[in-house]
Amino acid sequence: MSVSKKKHTEPLLRVVKYEGMSRSRRWLVRLIAVLASLIVSGILIVLLAGINPIKVYGTMIRASFGSSRLVWNLLRDTSTLLLLGVGLAPAFAMRFWNIGAEGQMLVGGIATAFCMKYFTGMPTFLLIIVMVLASLIAGALWGLLPGIFKAFWNTNETLFTLMMNYIAIQFTAFMVAQWEVGVGNNTVGVINPDGHEGWLPGLFTSAFNKDYGINVLLVLAVTVAMFIYLRYSKHGYEISVIGDSVNTARYAGINVKKVYIRTMVLSGAVCGLAGFLAVSGVSHSISTSTAGGRGFTAIIVAWLAKFNTFSMIAIAALLCFLDQGALEIASSCNVNTYVSKIITGVILFFLLAGEFFTMYRIKVRGKH
Amino acid sequence: MSMEAAVEMRGITKSFGTVMANDHIDITLRKGEILALLGENGSGKTTLVNILSGIYYPDEGRVFIDGRETVISSPTDAYAAGIGMIHQHFKLVDVFTAAENIVLGYNEAGRKFNLKETSERIRSIAARYGFEIDPDKKIYDMSVSEKQTVEIIKALYRGARILILDEPTAVLTPQETDKLFDIMRNMKNDGRSIIIITHKLAEVMEISDRVALLRGGKCVDVLETSMTDSVQLASLMVGRSVSLEINRPAVVGPQDRLVLSGLTYIDRDGVKRLDDVSFTARSGEILGIAGVAGSGQKELLDAVAGLIPLDSGSVTYLPHSGGTIKLNGLDPRQIRKLGISISFVPEDRLGMGLVGDMGMTDNMMLRTFDEGKGFFVRRNEPRKLADKIKDELDVATPGINFPVRRLSGGNVQKVLVGREIAASPAVLMLAYAVRGLDINTSHVIYDLLTQQKMKGTAVIYVGEDLDVLMSLCDRIVVLVGGQVSGVVDARTTSKEEIGLLMTSYEKRGDLGSERQ
Numbered sequence: 001m002s003v004s005k006k007k008h009t010e011p012l013l014r015v016v017k018y019e020g021m022s023r024s025r026r027w028l029v030r031l032i033a034v035l036a037s038l039i040v041s042g043i044l045i046v047l048l049a050g051i052n053p054i055k056v057y058g059t060m061i062r063a064s065f066g067s068s069r070l071v072w073n074l075l076r077d078t079s080t081l082l083l084l085g086v087g088l089a090p091a092f093a094m095r096f097w098n099i100g101a102e103g104q105m106l107v108g109g110i111a112t113a114f115c116m117k118y119f120t121g122m123p124t125f126l127l128i129i130v131m132v133l134a135s136l137i138a139g140a141l142w143g144l145l146p147g148i149f150k151a152f153w154n155t156n157e158t159l160f161t162l163m164m165n166y167i168a169i170q171f172t173a174f175m176v177a178q179w180e181v182g183v184g185n186n187t188v189g190v191i192n193p194d195g196h197e198g199w200l201p202g203l204f205t206s207a208f209n210k211d212y213g214i215n216v217l218l219v220l221a222v223t224v225a226m227f228i229y230l231r232y233s234k235h236g237y238e239i240s241v242i243g244d245s246v247n248t249a250r251y252a253g254i255n256v257k258k259v260y261i262r263t264m265v266l267s268g269a270v271c272g273l274a275g276f277l278a279v280s281g282v283s284h285s286i287s288t289s290t291a292g293g294r295g296f297t298a299i300i301v302a303w304l305a306k307f308n309t310f311s312m313i314a315i316a317a318l319l320c321f322l323d324q325g326a327l328e329i330a331s332s333c334n335v336n337t338y339v340s341k342i343i344t345g346v347i348l349f350f351l352l353a354g355e356f357f358t359m360y361r362i363k364v365r366g367k368h
Numbered sequence: 369m370s371m372e373a374a375v376e377m378r379g380i381t382k383s384f385g386t387v388m389a390n391d392h393i394d395i396t397l398r399k400g401e402i403l404a405l406l407g408e409n410g411s412g413k414t415t416l417v418n419i420l421s422g423i424y425y426p427d428e429g430r431v432f433i434d435g436r437e438t439v440i441s442s443p444t445d446a447y448a449a450g451i452g453m454i455h456q457h458f459k460l461v462d463v464f465t466a467a468e469n470i471v472l473g474y475n476e477a478g479r480k481f482n483l484k485e486t487s488e489r490i491r492s493i494a495a496r497y498g499f500e501i502d503p504d505k506k507i508y509d510m511s512v513s514e515k516q517t518v519e520i521i522k523a524l525y526r527g528a529r530i531l532i533l534d535e536p537t538a539v540l541t542p543q544e545t546d547k548l549f550d551i552m553r554n555m556k557n558d559g560r561s562i563i564i565i566t567h568k569l570a571e572v573m574e575i576s577d578r579v580a581l582l583r584g585g586k587c588v589d590v591l592e593t594s595m596t597d598s599v600q601l602a603s604l605m606v607g608r609s610v611s612l613e614i615n616r617p618a619v620v621g622p623q624d625r626l627v628l629s630g631l632t633y634i635d636r637d638g639v640k641r642l643d644d645v646s647f648t649a650r651s652g653e654i655l656g657i658a659g660v661a662g663s664g665q666k667e668l669l670d671a672v673a674g675l676i677p678l679d680s681g682s683v684t685y686l687p688h689s690g691g692t693i694k695l696n697g698l699d700p701r702q703i704r705k706l707g708i709s710i711s712f713v714p715e716d717r718l719g720m721g722l723v724g725d726m727g728m729t730d731n732m733m734l735r736t737f738d739e740g741k742g743f744f745v746r747r748n749e750p751r752k753l754a755d756k757i758k759d760e761l762d763v764a765t766p767g768i769n770f771p772v773r774r775l776s777g778g779n780v781q782k783v784l785v786g787r788e789i790a791a792s793p794a795v796l797m798l799a800y801a802v803r804g805l806d807i808n809t810s811h812v813i814y815d816l817l818t819q820q821k822m823k824g825t826a827v828i829y830v831g832e833d834l835d836v837l838m839s840l841c842d843r844i845v846v847l848v849g850g851q852v853s854g855v856v857d858a859r860t861t862s863k864e865e866i867g868l869l870m871t872s873y874e875k876r877g878d879l880g881s882e883r884q
Binding site: 016018232233234235236237240241244245247248250251252253254255 | 700701724726737
């Protein structure tokens, strides 16, 4: 048509929104992202550490699947992280950015440790139920406060929940100092090392820390329940409406304040339960690093899964797999831990980029 | 007017994904003419002028300004080529004065920043074309029409010879519209060329020299305005012959249904949004609410629906069976629990009336999901209702669970109106129910409202198009600055009468400030 196309000032690359990509294509994009991440981090491994990337990947896989103990470790960490992600789901679905899972988990852990220390006279079964309830209530209270402030004074929940984390961490430090074993040690040590009161047993053996079947089952049950709650209950419906638009919720006659508070209580309670798992089911101790940043990692889990509790299973497992792999690379390939962290970083980066490409396309100048 | 072209667009094509917004459009704007760009929503008008003003870059096609091929790849390029666009939504800084806004971001070579001189130049531009403007007035003190003036002068100040106005009259009273049209004629006589986007046929006939009709991204015809009429334009716009008549049956046995008395509402910023509003809505009639945008229409409907707390006044519902029920102080759920069905189609369809990410089914139960016992929602009835509305109102959607956010504006409104009517309301309130809808869908909505009226519903219709209000409604309440300035019989009133009522507040407002 046009004979001369002299000047071209159209940008070379443009980002174009692309809706309605088919499900299979979306998974293809993700697969490509994983492959690309392996290639790029492989190059980095060679450049930075000078070792064979295939060997590194092999080590990573062995770190999680090398023995049944390692598989249980993976399941244990995955279930705790998943539980936190599931705890964030209702708040996030409401567009309430609860980034206080770390603190909610810690106070749940403190409540659990308190029961373990002081209610040793109870029968094990009853004690565990009391501990579960205590962790739920502690977490719920930690969620209640920012919920109330948001509902009545519209305070920024992100800052509020974040600050609550630091309070929880300092509170834990205080409790650790109260409970420390050996003066000046500043650690609580293993609680009830002899009687094992309040220790969550294995599912297949009565021994402790052999398998984590109960942890896994408990978390799966909460995951399914949360899915049903969000999708089929009236509460879940209210949460979705508020998440879309507070104005619409008010138009529909939904009591927005009530839902904010109720949902934050629920969110905090589930995160508090993760504290129970960590203390009663895994470490039998409490310290400021009991949550260990997992409350923040859970935000990534919830976002990547787009708040779908079932997708969270895969994401949580992947993150724990990478984490366990990174530790193993550092020790057995004899590289410093930063290299292994770079590798997991690269893999995550590509996965996030892959999500971008399921929604947008890059358009090159002149091509239509 | 000369036959020489100020702008020539040839073969302009632009697609968004699979949608061809502009499909090989050829359009010429002559020097010193007013060209109306007419078309329904989604016909490609805005895309076309956005290409001309540098916001989009066309996939194909060429633009010639004054006969020279010109590449416009940014709004700066557009200004350099003498093109000024006045957007529907003003882009002004509220806390700056008119003069500050006009020079903002304009870096004139060889000139120092001098607000005094700027104000002088603004005054001389204003005098030349008949604008009324105070260069030192802050934007937040200005009425919508004044803000629009600032936008237009901004374009002229930067030397725009080609002006594009995107639906400039939507926010104006009839009197302000007349003033704007006078200014447009002055600019035209001064040799400037103007493109005006509108979908009001009467305005096209009044102001334009020629009219270009867009439909489905194509330019279907360009006509001399003097050689055509509204009926022909409407059928060209829609693609087949349409009737512009609205059927208005007589009111049968009206009963007082909703009595508003002395409604006063002061918002969080201390502004009196409703000021002693009283009127009665009757069953079996359509009561229109007219007024310039922001005169209290939104607050009025919100107050009746129980969404905002009143500072004083009362809303009384008179059931068919007799008796009276006070509604003020109740929230929407409490009103519903009393068995009173007040349906409400709010202005913000996706931000208030519907949940955009949900499908039709889940949207059907928005106002009823908490009915019935049990912890879980029941989706059977909503699903049936969604199917029914989809069939009866011909909603174009891939499925009843497809997110309504991704439906076209007309279909979104059908879903919303369909749901609200399905509740068999005693009172049906609608705010700007046909905004952004094409002629056909608008008439579907008008027919639905008239059906409701005949069923004995009290319909309250907030509208912006006076022609429609006057041919659809039975009575019209005119709001000004939160006050009722008059209630007129829609069958006997005139546009002038309503227009005068729409502006009578300014006097009252002055009185108010004097008293202080």
